[in-house]
Amino acid sequence: MLYREVGEFKTSYAxxxxxxxxxxxxxxxxxxxxxxxxxxxxxxxxxxxxxxxxPFLIFGIAAIGLNILTGYCGQVSLGSGGFMAVGAYACYxxxxxxxxxxxxxxxxxxxxxxxxxxxxxxxxxxxIKGFYLAVATLAAQFFLVWLxxxxxxxxxxxxxxxxxxxxxxxxxxxxxxxxxxxxxxYLVCLSFLTVLALIARNLTRxxxxxxxxxxxxxxxxxxIIGVNPLMxxxxxxxxxxxxxxxxxALLFSVYLGAVEVGxxxxxxxxxxxxxxxxxxxxxxxxxxxxxxxxxxxxPVVLKNVMVGxxxxxxxxxxxxxxxxxxxxxxFFLIVEPHGFAMLWRIIKEKLRLWPFPH
Amino acid sequence: MSRKTAKTDTKxxxxxxxxxxxGPAVMEMQNITLRFGGVIAIQDISFDxxxxxxxxxxxxxxxxxxxxxxxxxxxxxxxxxxxxxxxEVRKPLKPYEIAHQGIARTFxxxxxxxxxxxxxxxxxxxxxxxxxxxxxxxxxxGRAQKEEVENRAFVERIIDFLEIQSIRKVxxxxxxxxxxxxxxxxxxxxxxxxxxxxxxxxxxxNVEEKEDMSRFILDVNEEFGxxxxxxxxxxxxxxxxxxxxxxxxxxxxxxxxxPDEVRSNQAVIDAYLxxxxx
Amino acid sequence: MPAEFYYGVEVFLNGLxxxxxYSLVALGFVLIFKASGxxxxxxxxxxxxxxxxxxxxxxxxxxxxxxxxAVFGTEVHHFGWTMPAFFxxxxxxxxxxxxxxxxxxxxxxxxxxxxxxxxxMATIGLAYFMEGFGDLMWGSNVxxxxxxxxxxGNFWIEENTAFLGGADxxxxxxxxxxxxxxxxxxxxxxxxxxxxxxxxxxxxxxxVADDHQAALSVGISLRSIWVIVWGIAGFVALVAGxxxxxxxxxxxxxxxxxxxxxxxxxxxxxxxxxxAIIGGLIIGVGEKMFExxxxxxxxxxxxxxxxxxxLALVFLVFRPQGLFGEKIIERV
Numbered sequence: 001m002l003y004r005e006v007g008e009f010k011t012s013y014a015x016x017x018x019x020x021x022x023x024x025x026x027x028x029x030x031x032x033x034x035x036x037x038x039x040x041x042x043x044x045x046x047x048x049x050x051x052x053x054x055p056f057l058i059f060g061i062a063a064i065g066l067n068i069l070t071g072y073c074g075q076v077s078l079g080s081g082g083f084m085a086v087g088a089y090a091c092y093x094x095x096x097x098x099x100x101x102x103x104x105x106x107x108x109x110x111x112x113x114x115x116x117x118x119x120x121x122x123x124x125x126x127x128i129k130g131f132y133l134a135v136a137t138l139a140a141q142f143f144l145v146w147l148x149x150x151x152x153x154x155x156x157x158x159x160x161x162x163x164x165x166x167x168x169x170x171x172x173x174x175x176x177x178x179x180x181x182x183x184x185x186y187l188v189c190l191s192f193l194t195v196l197a198l199i200a201r202n203l204t205r206x207x208x209x210x211x212x213x214x215x216x217x218x219x220x221x222x223x224i225i226g227v228n229p230l231m232x233x234x235x236x237x238x239x240x241x242x243x244x245x246x247x248x249a250l251l252f253s254v255y256l257g258a259v260e261v262g263x264x265x266x267x268x269x270x271x272x273x274x275x276x277x278x279x280x281x282x283x284x285x286x287x288x289x290x291x292x293x294x295x296x297x298x299p300v301v302l303k304n305v306m307v308g309x310x311x312x313x314x315x316x317x318x319x320x321x322x323x324x325x326x327x328x329x330x331f332f333l334i335v336e337p338h339g340f341a342m343l344w345r346i347i348k349e350k351l352r353l354w355p356f357p358h
Numbered sequence: 359m360s361r362k363t364a365k366t367d368t369k370x371x372x373x374x375x376x377x378x379x380x381g382p383a384v385m386e387m388q389n390i391t392l393r394f395g396g397v398i399a400i401q402d403i404s405f406d407x408x409x410x411x412x413x414x415x416x417x418x419x420x421x422x423x424x425x426x427x428x429x430x431x432x433x434x435x436x437x438x439x440x441x442x443x444x445x446e447v448r449k450p451l452k453p454y455e456i457a458h459q460g461i462a463r464t465f466x467x468x469x470x471x472x473x474x475x476x477x478x479x480x481x482x483x484x485x486x487x488x489x490x491x492x493x494x495x496x497x498x499x500g501r502a503q504k505e506e507v508e509n510r511a512f513v514e515r516i517i518d519f520l521e522i523q524s525i526r527k528v529x530x531x532x533x534x535x536x537x538x539x540x541x542x543x544x545x546x547x548x549x550x551x552x553x554x555x556x557x558x559x560x561x562x563x564n565v566e567e568k569e570d571m572s573r574f575i576l577d578v579n580e581e582f583g584x585x586x587x588x589x590x591x592x593x594x595x596x597x598x599x600x601x602x603x604x605x606x607x608x609x610x611x612x613x614x615x616x617p618d619e620v621r622s623n624q625a626v627i628d629a630y631l632x633x634x635x636x
Numbered sequence: 637m638p639a640e641f642y643y644g645v646e647v648f649l650n651g652l653x654x655x656x657x658y659s660l661v662a663l664g665f666v667l668i669f670k671a672s673g674x675x676x677x678x679x680x681x682x683x684x685x686x687x688x689x690x691x692x693x694x695x696x697x698x699x700x701x702x703x704x705x706a707v708f709g710t711e712v713h714h715f716g717w718t719m720p721a722f723f724x725x726x727x728x729x730x731x732x733x734x735x736x737x738x739x740x741x742x743x744x745x746x747x748x749x750x751x752x753x754x755x756x757m758a759t760i761g762l763a764y765f766m767e768g769f770g771d772l773m774w775g776s777n778v779x780x781x782x783x784x785x786x787x788x789g790n791f792w793i794e795e796n797t798a799f800l801g802g803a804d805x806x807x808x809x810x811x812x813x814x815x816x817x818x819x820x821x822x823x824x825x826x827x828x829x830x831x832x833x834x835x836x837x838x839x840x841x842x843x844v845a846d847d848h849q850a851a852l853s854v855g856i857s858l859r860s861i862w863v864i865v866w867g868i869a870g871f872v873a874l875v876a877g878x879x880x881x882x883x884x885x886x887x888x889x890x891x892x893x894x895x896x897x898x899x900x901x902x903x904x905x906x907x908x909x910x911x912a913i914i915g916g917l918i919i920g921v922g923e924k925m926f927e928x929x930x931x932x933x934x935x936x937x938x939x940x941x942x943x944x945x946x947l948a949l950v951f952l953v954f955r956p957q958g959l960f961g962e963k964i965i966e967r968v
Contacts, residue, residue, distance in 0.1 A: 076753055124953045131675045131756045132952060135898040139945035150936040202498040206506055207488040210474070214482050217471035224431060224469075225545065226457030226486040235492065267892075271760065278757060283473065312706040315776060322768025329761025333754055334746040 036190055041183040049182035054255045056296045057189035058247050063276040063288035064200050065243025070274070071282035072204055073236035074216025075125055079137035081269035082144035083241050085261050086114045087248030089154050092163040095253065096156060103168040103176055107192070107249040114245020115238040117144075122237030126230050129219075141270055148261040162260050165253045176254050185254045192250060196243060201285050203239065212236050213283070244273075275325060279332055281341025290340040298324065376580070380601065381409030383442075384553060384585055385430070390439035392425055399425040400436065401609045407553065412579050413587045414596045417606035418629065423589040424466060426606070427555050430587065431463050432456035444552075458486050462546040463555035466589075468538045472531040476541050479530055480516060483548025484509040516544045520574060536567040543574060547584075554578070556588035560595055568592070572599060597621070605629070646808045647928040648921055653814035655920020656821050657879060661897040662904070662912040663825065664872040669906045670845040671865040672744070675756045678763035680891035682732070682870060685766050687877030687886045688774040689731050691781050693724040699773045721783035725874070732870030740863045748858075767891070776888070781881035787813045817879045824875060825913060828868075837864060845907070899948035919944045 044053060062080060070076050090110035094101060121140040128136050148154045155163050167177030174180045175188050203209055211232045214222035223229050252259045259265075272295060280291020299321050306317040336342050371381045383406035392400040400422045407413045415423050428434040430441070432453045441448045443459065451459075462483070471479050488509060494502040517523055520540050525533060530541055539559065546554055559575065560568045572595060578584050590596045596603060597617040605613035605626045613619075613626040620626055661679060668676045676682075692699065696715040705711060719727070743762065747755055789809050832838035843851040844861050852858055880890050896919065904915025923943040931939030 074753075076757075124949060128949075128952050130753055132902060134753070134756065135902055136945070136949045136952060138895070138898065139942060139949040142942035142945055146938060146941050150938065199496045202496050202502075203492070206495045206498070206502060207485055207490070208492060208495055210478060210482045211485060213474050213478070214471050214485075217473050218469050220433075221465065221469035221471070222482075224433065224453045224457060224463060225482055225549065226454050227482075228452075228454045239492075267895075271764075274757070274760070275764075278761075310706075313702065316702055316706055316772065319768045319771040319776065322764050323772065324768070326761045326763065326765025326768060329764065330743055330758050333750075333758045333761065334743070337750075337754065 060292040062247035069240035073212035076134040079140035080273040082141040084248030085265035087245030088252035091249035110249035111242040111246040115242040118241020281339030284341035287341030386442040411601040414600035421606040422609040460552035462549040462551035466557040483545040651921035651924030655917035659916030660876040664869040677759040682873035683877035686874035687881035690728040736866035779886040899944040902948040
């Protein structure tokens, strides 16, 4: 059965709230998960892991995080790069301060630290709205990068000013440092993404999600029906920063291994994550992942086609990347502000009624 | 159908001709004055709203009706006077705190959450009743799911009551005006309010939609016993719906009583009825 | 008076000069915001693009030379002529006007009635597009821009202020270019104000700024107004690009400097031309003085990176409507 359901057959409200109401979808989802966990690790090599899969998984987490804040709660942030830096540096301090602590715990705690910092910078959101807030989040971006650059305590006074991830094992397998295998790192990142995506889905379909969306759609009305705007915004900032912080911690500890803050967590990263959710779809978990996949894959494809096949210089491919990303952003905002997610949904709605659309 | 049996002279409960029990005052406004800078929007107004009744506030444009509603639900804080709610003096609270005290409202210009479906919009009305923490919701286990299903069941009853089953999953931005008004009423009802405020519920509607809306308002009042305070422009509608009417003009109260009393009040006739031929 | 005091004064004066530069960019933002409610993130890139185009015309660069060479395997770079600065400026202005026309035609027309934040994000997309497009067209190398404005320390001022301090004070060091920039900015602002006060188009602009619907109803064409406004903003971008480019070369960082215009606007308000000027001066002086008094001696320096944003953030928390805005009364 490739697609089913030509009407409403649900008999309980719980069934109506399912993530995948159609059996075929659910099946496809489990097959994809099983494939990702059980098959892919045997297929990947260093190039695929480092160029495509790991960046996709990690930025997927960051994009979900930003989407909770921007897509669901309507608060635009240009500070994702800075918050990723918080996650990375928190992880570094935890790893070097408590060498016996499991890396997974370190990463989760780093998310917690980032959540606190995010809440702190979210406080002004009660008084500042719209693009005023967007510009205000630039303060977080520039200040945090400067802070990690200038204050030696954060990088343990290393001469280079860089931070380097020490080697850590889990269940006897090396998952960070230069000796980690791409398979192990891949599985760690994939597990994080799977769990976090599920949690995000649960939060957004329940009472928290409705509070956030109410604030997004009309903050005054939301307050009058009983939503505490400060709490709603701060929880969104907190949860969102938790995700972004975990992405930063993963980026540093298991993926890059060494980080120089200005280079890795600059304002360009903030834009990259924002573009992922615009292209993928504001207010959609699936969209966050689709956007992340697209923006990770596109430069790789461009580079392979232009530099690899056509033999053009690298910088031309880079210029084209900017040009294409920019046009796509404008295109999506004009034609389909809900991004890939909406295109996908429209296809599914059609399929759902197929073959009797009337 | 007029409800001419309302009594204004007693503090005790009484039963109306159509069998509803009207209790003592649930809300008392005492000498309320509201200013914006030098402009006086409401001047020294007192009235009460009794439990189980339909109370209307009427008056010409700019009389201060909407400001009064905004004072009741805490969006504006009056400079003078006090508000008694359920027998106690109400401190200046934030609007969301007042929502938690059981006051819900609709808006003159529809204030629905445009990006959400009808169902989700009405579900937001249940937020004051949903208490599970973030962790439980994140995992969607036990309490969170149970609570979601229970509240969903409640909301479905409202959807049935308002006869909007077919638009359950439609984003409200796509609905026609009349239906949006109905969804907004649903959202307010979902909160199970002890006081329901309606800001011009029939503004901009055609005759048929107005009749539908009047029927819903009466049903809410009769079946659920919900206390309702409403603002309305359309005099004829108000006279049929309300037990008692407050008339405002230029921020002052110029009349208060049953529809019949108000209709025969000379000040009201001069200010309002004399120029209206509805 | 100790020499430190005079250095402080010098820092202050230099801050004012830097502030003028910020104001120049902020001016472009204000113009577009007033007329269309769009927060144009691309204003900085417009300045960069205008400066690149100017240099390209001056030096007779062949547009898209890199791309042409890569596709056809040729080795073309220059036409082989150079163009006087005056004509190059005219041509660059022409390109910016064409750009304004295209932006209206291809983007704005389709985004009427969208939320401000959507428009804002669209201009971020536009900025990315222009960055890639500009680099493809003119190359991404750092370019020198020289249209004949004198540069370097102004000796006259230095010599004539040296007497203020002691033996180790050599007078205030001010860059001649900055002084020119100040004068040009003053002329630009005055002419813009005169234009909007005393011409028919100017009146239409103000009407649109006040109320789109009402302006439409008295027969003002919103779309042609937008083209005009983006054209003027393109002109302002060109002026800012010339000034910034002469000072520190035409390169990508120029567009980041333009980011600083955002906190300027948050202080000054998005709709006020005097606000943009004063906001620019406050930010310019504020960040230079903060660096001089607190940043460099106590915090390890480079606080200019974030000071402007933090100042705007803190300021907005206490006064969300900006310096000159009116108090907002929320209504339901």
